Amino acid sequence: MRKFSSYGPVDRDIHYHAPREELIESAYIQLVGEHPEKGGHYITVWAPRQAGKTWIMQQTLRRIREQGDFEVGIISMQSARKIGSEERILELFVRRLREWFERELPDIRTWDMLRSVFSEPFFSKPVILIIDEFDALREDFINSFANEFRDMHIMRKNETEKPSGEKSCLLHGLALIGVRSVLGIENVSGSPFNIQRSLRIPNLTYDEVGKMFGWYEKESGQKVEPDVVEKLFYETRGQPGLVSWFGELLTETYNKTPEKPVTMRHFDYAFRMAVKALPNNNIINIISKAKEEPCRETVLKFFRTDQKTGFAFDDPLLNFLYMNGVIDTEETDDDLYVRFSSPFVQKRLFNYFSRELFPEVGRVTELFEDLSDTLTTDGLHVGSLVRRYEKYLRKNRDWLLRDAPRRKDLRVFEAVYHFNLYEYLRRFLGNKNARVWPEFPTGNGTIDLIIDYEGTRYGLELKSYSDERAYRESLGQAARYGKSLGLSVIWLVVFVEHIPDEYRKKYETDHIDGETGVTVRPVFAATGG
Known part of the structure; x- marks a missing residue:
């Protein structure tokens, strides 16, 4: 019987998998070419880790090999990650080719000798080569390889009268597999590889x-x-x-x-x-990318609830996070926004940052303190709980937020308060037959905390106050989420620096949503700065 496997490329004979036949067909056509006698294409194959890049190309290789018209090989440059000399890189490349094709190939010492490998008498048929982990190479080596491959491709295109197997260079098709597309290479002389096509491996449907x-x-x-x-x-x-x-x-x-x-x-x-x-290697890799500057500050901004972050492929940080599976994109009618790559990834990052920022939260209740206004005979009173948090934050703010990450205007990042509230609730309810966890229903701009207490579920939607219109919209959004949870009442916790008593009285009134029938109970949490 087969098994599920997340460790490297799956084996079709022993693992459950999605056939992905259309994707394999697309890769096949690009490498072989729509008109094979004229030549194939040079492509980049890219996706975040554990997306199935290598497996897709292994299946493509198998199909090409069955056809019998090409010599086809797949090699990995993973071990080149720490190599710093051109001579050793070229030596490793040729050695990998020798091992795969099981034949003698010429030693090469300079980049301009690379083309000689893909010629007679070393090959007698057109060659299709797949290079895995291509972006393990140092940036300048990637550029040098790309320049040579570009020259080979142009040389073949110039020999229009010759069939593929008679051209001076026999490299018919090329696939470079990596986390990022070679489209993204920074090169002062311009893109060295502007002859390639790009194949992104999408998630499963x-x-x-x-x-x-x-x-x-x-x-x-x-x-x-x-x-x-x-x-x-x-x-x-x-x-x-x-x-x-x-x-x-x-x-x-x-x-x-x-x-x-x-x-x-x-x-x-x-x-x-x-x-x-x-532990999961994919998640460990994502956290390792997100937690280091300059990515850390950018990722923390993604947890804000007052506005979405626009996506631009040309933004180096967004590009890096996108290519490494930290974020994905959300398309609307008129724009493209950042969203986390999945709710699970967002939860792991939320947990990481909340614990990293607040390994200690201090005393959340005093000895012998009367909690009956919060832990009532009817259940949990969320309004009183948020009031307690507000008092706790006011009392402990100086030491609690001393090292908190801040914006350029020195204000604490909005998400920091969400992390802190989560850790506070975990400590406050930790030994009271309760469980607290975050949910992210949209992946962008919405954070909810769910509390199970004494058999009853409570929903808290977290928002930061920006203006009246956004506040009114958040009431409807909270109601819709409450309905999706099957709740008749949901709490809207609104963070704001300061709120006068008259405004608190005005805004903290129940809102019964006409569309869903859900009651939204707003409660403001003043952060004090």
Whole structure:
């Protein structure tokens, strides 16, 4: 029976996978060419880590090889990451080719000798080469390779009267696989590789994820409830490595009763462990990119709730975060915005930053303090809880926010207060038969905290006050989210530097949403600066 696997390229014979036939067909046509006798294309294949780049190209290679008209190879430049000399890079490149094609090839010492490798008598048929981990190379080496490949491509194009197998250079098609597209190379002389096409590997679709689990059901006899597949796809947005990892957690690691269906209860447990306790190389890599400056400040801005961040591919930081799977894009009718690559990634980053910024939150209640206004006989009074937080923040603000990240105007980043409230609630409710966790229903501009206390669920939507219009819009947004949770009441926690008593009285009144029927209860949290 097959298994789910998130460790390197999947094996078609032993792992559950999505066939991705249309993507493989696209790669095949680009490398072989629409008119093979005229030559193929030189392409870059890019996507964040664990997106299935290598596997797609392995399947493409298999298909080309079956055709028999080309010599086709795939090599990796992963081990070139720490090589600093041109001579050693060229030596490694030729050695990898010798190992794959199992033949003698000439030693090359300079870049202009690279073309001689792809010629007679070393090859007798047109060559299609796939280079994996191409962006492991140092930037100047990438540029040098790209320049030579560009010259080869132009030379072949100039020999229009010759069929592909008789051209001076036999490199018919080329694929460079990496996290980023060679389109993004910075080169003072202009793009050295402007002859290539770019193939991005997208996430899995909902249908592809569903078919993978349907395959598992058929082989194992164990049913996976539809809600599980739907929630898994929502949390991962179809990122291939994460889909397979959760598949492994659900069907192996935490599958204690394989004779019974996999339910949402099983998913919730596996998901909590994935958020809090389990290492994942993809997530470790994403956090490592997001936590270091200058990315750290940019990522913290993405958690703001008063406005979205516009996306621009030409912005170096946004480009870097996009290429490395930290963020994705959200398209509207009139613009393109940043969103986190998936809710699961956003939760892991939220947890990381909240703990990193507030490893200690101090005393959240006093000894023998009367909590009956908050922990009532009817349940949890969120309004009183936020008042307590406001007093706590006012009392501890100086030391608590001493080292907090700040904007250029020296104000604390808005998201810092959200992280702090989350950690405060976790400590306050930690031993009271309660659980607190963040949700991000849009991936951009909305943060919600969900509290389960004594069998009742409470929803808190967090917003920062910017103006009257945005506040009114947030009431409707909170109501719609409350309805999606099945709640008749939801709390809107609005952060603001200061709020006079008369405005607090004006705004802190229940709003019954006409569209959903949900009651929204606003409560303001004054941060004091």
